[in-house]
Amino acid sequence: MAKTITITEESYNLLKSVKRKDESFSDVIKRLIAKEGRIMDSFGRCKIKEEVMRDIREAWRSYTEALL
Numbered sequence: 163m164a165k166t167i168t169i170t171e172e173s174y175n176l177l178k179s180v181k182r183k184d185e186s187f188s189d190v191i192k193r194l195i196a197k198e199g200r201i202m203d204s205f206g207r208c209k210i211k212e213e214v215m216r217d218i219r220e221a222w223r224s225y226t227e228a229l230l
Contacts, residue, residue: 165228169217176214191222 169177181190 163228165224167221167224169221170214172211173214173217173221177218188225191218191225195222 177187177190180194181187185193
């Protein structure tokens with residue numbers, strides 16, 4: 163089941179910058195979390211505004227709630 167989420171353009175660009183050709187954005191988020199254990203760890207090496215992190219957290223929360 164697909165869900166629509168809203169994120170800032172900056173958040174979108176950050177996710178797009180790590181997205182591989184064959185991946186969906188959902189795949190990117192899942193890969194980053196699986197690789198590092200937590201999305202905060204994945205992005206912790208970058209300078210990201212708190213607003214962007216809130217968007218990413220909310221997007222992930224919406225995604226996981228949709229799975230329930």
